Amino acid sequence: MSIDFITLAPTVMQVFKAGDANPKKVKRIVYGQATSDANGIATLYFTDNALANGNPLLSTIDYAVASVYSTNPTINLRPRVQMREKNISGKYVSANITNISGVTVLGINVLGSENPVSGVIVDFMILGSFDL
Template identity: 80%
Template sequence: MSNEFFLLAPTAFQAFKVGESNPKKAKRIVYGQATSDANGIATLYFTVNGLANGNPLLTTIDYAVSSVYSTNSSINARPRVQMREKNVAAKYVSANVTNISGVTVLGISVLGSENPVSGILVDFMILGSFDS
Protein backbone atom coordinates (compact mmCIF):
# COMPACT_ATOMS: atom_id res chain seq x y z
CA MET A 1 0.00 0.00 0.00
CA SER A 2 1.27 3.42 -0.89
CA ASN A 3 0.39 6.73 0.73
CA GLU A 4 1.10 10.13 -0.68
CA PHE A 5 0.71 13.44 1.13
CA PHE A 6 0.45 16.65 -0.78
CA LEU A 7 -0.62 20.23 -0.22
CA LEU A 8 -3.43 21.79 -2.20
CA ALA A 9 -6.28 24.13 -1.45
CA PRO A 10 -8.41 22.44 -0.16
CA THR A 11 -6.26 20.00 1.80
CA ALA A 12 -6.19 16.45 0.45
CA PHE A 13 -4.78 13.08 1.46
CA GLN A 14 -4.34 10.31 -1.07
CA ALA A 15 -4.25 6.55 -0.46
CA PHE A 16 -3.89 3.79 -3.01
CA LYS A 17 -5.96 0.68 -2.38
CA VAL A 18 -4.10 -2.64 -2.59
CA GLY A 19 -5.81 -5.24 -4.77
CA GLU A 20 -7.98 -2.72 -6.59
CA SER A 21 -9.34 -4.23 -9.81
CA ASN A 22 -8.31 -1.07 -11.65
CA PRO A 23 -4.79 -0.22 -10.45
CA LYS A 24 -5.09 3.28 -11.90
CA LYS A 25 -7.96 4.05 -9.53
CA ALA A 26 -7.05 5.71 -6.22
CA LYS A 27 -9.01 7.04 -3.24
CA ARG A 28 -8.56 10.58 -2.08
CA ILE A 29 -9.86 12.29 1.05
CA VAL A 30 -10.42 16.01 0.61
CA TYR A 31 -10.98 18.43 3.49
CA GLY A 32 -12.00 22.03 3.09
CA GLN A 33 -14.03 24.89 4.50
CA ALA A 34 -16.61 27.23 3.01
CA THR A 35 -18.70 30.09 4.41
CA SER A 36 -22.48 30.15 4.03
CA ASP A 37 -23.94 32.83 1.77
CA ALA A 38 -27.09 34.96 2.23
CA ASN A 39 -29.25 31.94 1.34
CA GLY A 40 -27.54 29.80 3.99
CA ILE A 41 -25.69 27.70 1.40
CA ALA A 42 -22.01 26.84 1.85
CA THR A 43 -20.30 25.50 -1.29
CA LEU A 44 -16.81 23.98 -1.38
CA TYR A 45 -15.16 23.73 -4.79
CA PHE A 46 -12.44 21.09 -4.60
CA THR A 47 -10.74 21.79 -7.89
CA VAL A 48 -7.12 22.49 -8.70
CA ASN A 49 -7.70 26.25 -8.41
CA GLY A 50 -10.56 26.14 -5.85
CA LEU A 51 -13.01 27.69 -8.35
CA ALA A 52 -16.02 26.39 -10.28
CA ASN A 53 -14.08 26.46 -13.58
CA GLY A 54 -11.09 24.44 -12.28
CA ASN A 55 -10.19 20.82 -12.97
CA PRO A 56 -11.63 18.49 -10.29
CA LEU A 57 -9.42 16.66 -7.81
CA LEU A 58 -11.82 13.70 -7.96
CA THR A 59 -13.49 11.63 -10.67
CA THR A 60 -16.34 10.49 -8.41
CA ILE A 61 -17.61 11.43 -4.96
CA ASP A 62 -18.16 8.34 -2.83
CA TYR A 63 -19.07 10.01 0.45
CA ALA A 64 -19.29 13.54 1.85
CA VAL A 65 -20.06 15.01 5.27
CA SER A 66 -20.38 18.52 6.64
CA SER A 67 -20.16 19.94 10.16
CA VAL A 68 -20.33 23.28 11.89
CA TYR A 69 -18.88 24.46 15.19
CA SER A 70 -20.81 26.66 17.61
CA THR A 71 -20.41 27.72 21.22
CA ASN A 72 -23.69 29.64 21.40
CA SER A 73 -25.51 28.90 24.66
CA SER A 74 -28.96 29.29 23.05
CA ILE A 75 -30.03 26.10 21.31
CA ASN A 76 -32.19 28.10 18.87
CA ALA A 77 -29.29 30.34 17.84
CA ARG A 78 -26.93 27.44 17.14
CA PRO A 79 -26.44 26.85 13.45
CA ARG A 80 -27.30 23.44 12.00
CA VAL A 81 -25.83 22.03 8.84
CA GLN A 82 -27.02 19.32 6.48
CA MET A 83 -25.62 18.11 3.20
CA ARG A 84 -27.36 19.64 0.21
CA GLU A 85 -25.59 18.38 -2.92
CA LYS A 86 -22.78 16.17 -4.17
CA ASN A 87 -21.99 17.43 -7.66
CA VAL A 88 -22.13 14.76 -10.38
CA ALA A 89 -19.03 16.19 -12.07
CA ALA A 90 -17.19 15.80 -8.71
CA LYS A 91 -16.23 19.48 -8.53
CA TYR A 92 -18.09 20.62 -5.42
CA VAL A 93 -20.31 19.80 -2.47
CA SER A 94 -22.74 22.11 -0.74
CA ALA A 95 -24.64 22.24 2.53
CA ASN A 96 -27.59 24.15 4.01
CA VAL A 97 -26.96 26.13 7.19
CA THR A 98 -30.02 27.01 9.27
CA ASN A 99 -31.16 27.90 12.75
CA ILE A 100 -34.57 27.87 14.43
CA SER A 101 -36.66 30.90 15.26
CA GLY A 102 -40.07 30.90 16.90
CA VAL A 103 -41.92 31.13 20.15
CA THR A 104 -40.26 29.68 23.25
CA VAL A 105 -42.43 28.34 26.09
CA LEU A 106 -40.70 27.12 29.26
CA GLY A 107 -37.40 26.91 27.38
CA ILE A 108 -38.90 24.80 24.59
CA SER A 109 -39.19 26.16 21.06
CA VAL A 110 -42.69 25.75 19.66
CA LEU A 111 -44.10 26.86 16.31
CA GLY A 112 -40.55 27.33 15.11
CA SER A 113 -39.24 27.61 11.61
CA GLU A 114 -35.83 26.97 10.10
CA ASN A 115 -34.16 30.00 8.60
CA PRO A 116 -30.99 30.28 6.49
CA VAL A 117 -27.92 31.63 8.28
CA SER A 118 -25.13 33.47 6.47
CA GLY A 119 -21.49 33.86 7.42
CA ILE A 120 -21.10 30.44 9.10
CA LEU A 121 -17.91 28.48 8.46
CA VAL A 122 -18.68 24.89 7.42
CA ASP A 123 -16.17 22.01 7.42
CA PHE A 124 -16.44 19.42 4.65
CA MET A 125 -14.78 16.03 4.29
CA ILE A 126 -15.13 14.19 1.00
CA LEU A 127 -14.03 10.67 0.08
CA GLY A 128 -13.77 10.03 -3.63
CA SER A 129 -12.01 8.20 -6.41
CA PHE A 130 -9.87 9.51 -9.22
CA ASP A 131 -7.96 8.07 -12.11
CA SER A 132 -4.24 8.45 -11.50
Protein backbone atom coordinates in the same frame (compact mmCIF):
# COMPACT_ATOMS: atom_id res chain seq x y z
CA MET B 1 1.41 1.38 -0.92
CA SER B 2 2.07 5.07 -0.45
CA ILE B 3 0.18 7.92 1.10
CA ASP B 4 0.82 11.40 -0.28
CA PHE B 5 -0.16 14.74 1.19
CA ILE B 6 -0.71 17.59 -1.24
CA THR B 7 -1.71 21.10 -0.22
CA LEU B 8 -3.98 22.65 -2.84
CA ALA B 9 -5.10 25.85 -1.11
CA PRO B 10 -4.86 27.33 2.39
CA THR B 11 -7.87 25.34 3.62
CA VAL B 12 -7.86 22.29 1.36
CA MET B 13 -5.72 19.21 1.88
CA GLN B 14 -5.77 16.11 -0.26
CA VAL B 15 -4.75 12.66 0.91
CA PHE B 16 -4.71 9.75 -1.49
CA LYS B 17 -3.59 6.15 -1.42
CA ALA B 18 -1.85 4.63 -4.42
CA GLY B 19 -1.51 0.89 -4.98
CA ASP B 20 -5.15 -0.20 -4.88
CA ALA B 21 -6.24 -3.40 -6.61
CA ASN B 22 -7.32 -1.27 -9.59
CA PRO B 23 -4.21 0.74 -10.56
CA LYS B 24 -6.29 3.01 -12.82
CA LYS B 25 -8.19 4.43 -9.83
CA VAL B 26 -6.98 6.23 -6.75
CA LYS B 27 -9.06 6.77 -3.60
CA ARG B 28 -8.81 10.28 -2.26
CA ILE B 29 -9.92 12.01 0.88
CA VAL B 30 -10.45 15.73 0.48
CA TYR B 31 -10.91 18.06 3.45
CA GLY B 32 -11.92 21.69 3.11
CA GLN B 33 -13.78 24.58 4.63
CA ALA B 34 -16.36 26.94 3.16
CA THR B 35 -18.36 29.85 4.59
CA SER B 36 -22.13 30.01 4.25
CA ASP B 37 -23.55 32.78 2.04
CA ALA B 38 -26.62 34.98 2.55
CA ASN B 39 -28.87 32.05 1.57
CA GLY B 40 -27.27 29.80 4.21
CA ILE B 41 -25.46 27.68 1.61
CA ALA B 42 -21.81 26.70 1.99
CA THR B 43 -20.14 25.30 -1.15
CA LEU B 44 -16.69 23.73 -1.28
CA TYR B 45 -15.09 23.46 -4.72
CA PHE B 46 -12.39 20.81 -4.69
CA THR B 47 -10.75 21.54 -8.02
CA ASP B 48 -7.16 22.29 -8.95
CA ASN B 49 -7.79 26.04 -8.51
CA ALA B 50 -10.53 25.83 -5.80
CA LEU B 51 -13.00 27.54 -8.19
CA ALA B 52 -16.05 26.35 -10.14
CA ASN B 53 -14.15 26.48 -13.45
CA GLY B 54 -11.25 24.29 -12.26
CA ASN B 55 -10.46 20.67 -13.06
CA PRO B 56 -12.04 18.23 -10.56
CA LEU B 57 -9.85 16.32 -8.11
CA LEU B 58 -12.36 13.45 -8.04
CA SER B 59 -14.14 11.44 -10.74
CA THR B 60 -16.78 10.18 -8.32
CA ILE B 61 -17.88 11.17 -4.82
CA ASP B 62 -18.47 8.11 -2.65
CA TYR B 63 -19.24 9.85 0.63
CA ALA B 64 -19.39 13.40 1.98
CA VAL B 65 -20.05 14.84 5.40
CA ALA B 66 -20.33 18.39 6.75
CA SER B 67 -20.07 19.78 10.28
CA VAL B 68 -20.14 23.13 12.08
CA TYR B 69 -18.74 24.23 15.42
CA SER B 70 -20.64 26.47 17.81
CA THR B 71 -20.28 27.44 21.45
CA ASN B 72 -23.50 29.47 21.55
CA PRO B 73 -25.31 28.70 24.84
CA THR B 74 -28.74 29.31 23.28
CA ILE B 75 -29.83 26.13 21.51
CA ASN B 76 -32.00 27.94 18.92
CA LEU B 77 -29.12 30.16 17.84
CA ARG B 78 -26.72 27.28 17.23
CA PRO B 79 -26.23 26.65 13.53
CA ARG B 80 -27.31 23.30 12.08
CA VAL B 81 -25.81 21.77 8.98
CA GLN B 82 -27.45 19.45 6.45
CA MET B 83 -25.76 18.07 3.35
CA ARG B 84 -27.38 19.65 0.31
CA GLU B 85 -25.63 18.32 -2.80
CA LYS B 86 -22.85 16.03 -3.98
CA ASN B 87 -22.05 17.26 -7.49
CA ILE B 88 -22.21 14.51 -10.12
CA SER B 89 -19.09 15.75 -11.92
CA GLY B 90 -17.05 15.53 -8.71
CA LYS B 91 -16.31 19.26 -8.45
CA TYR B 92 -18.10 20.38 -5.31
CA VAL B 93 -20.31 19.62 -2.33
CA SER B 94 -22.69 22.00 -0.60
CA ALA B 95 -24.61 22.17 2.66
CA ASN B 96 -27.50 24.17 4.12
CA ILE B 97 -26.85 26.08 7.34
CA THR B 98 -29.90 27.03 9.42
CA ASN B 99 -31.03 27.88 12.91
CA ILE B 100 -34.45 27.87 14.53
CA SER B 101 -36.60 30.84 15.46
CA GLY B 102 -40.09 30.81 16.87
CA VAL B 103 -42.45 31.77 19.64
CA THR B 104 -41.78 30.47 23.15
CA VAL B 105 -44.77 29.74 25.41
CA LEU B 106 -44.09 28.61 29.00
CA GLY B 107 -40.51 27.82 28.04
CA ILE B 108 -41.53 25.64 25.06
CA ASN B 109 -40.71 26.62 21.49
CA VAL B 110 -44.00 26.39 19.50
CA LEU B 111 -44.26 27.67 15.89
CA GLY B 112 -40.59 27.25 15.05
CA SER B 113 -39.12 27.82 11.63
CA GLU B 114 -35.69 27.20 10.13
CA ASN B 115 -33.86 30.24 8.82
CA PRO B 116 -30.67 30.43 6.71
CA VAL B 117 -27.54 31.57 8.53
CA SER B 118 -24.69 33.36 6.78
CA GLY B 119 -21.04 33.58 7.77
CA VAL B 120 -20.77 30.12 9.34
CA ILE B 121 -17.60 28.14 8.60
CA VAL B 122 -18.42 24.58 7.52
CA ASP B 123 -15.94 21.69 7.55
CA PHE B 124 -16.33 19.16 4.74
CA MET B 125 -14.78 15.71 4.39
CA ILE B 126 -15.19 13.94 1.04
CA LEU B 127 -14.18 10.41 0.05
CA GLY B 128 -14.05 9.63 -3.65
CA SER B 129 -12.15 8.11 -6.56
CA PHE B 130 -10.01 9.61 -9.28
CA ASP B 131 -9.17 7.95 -12.58
CA LEU B 132 -5.49 8.08 -13.49
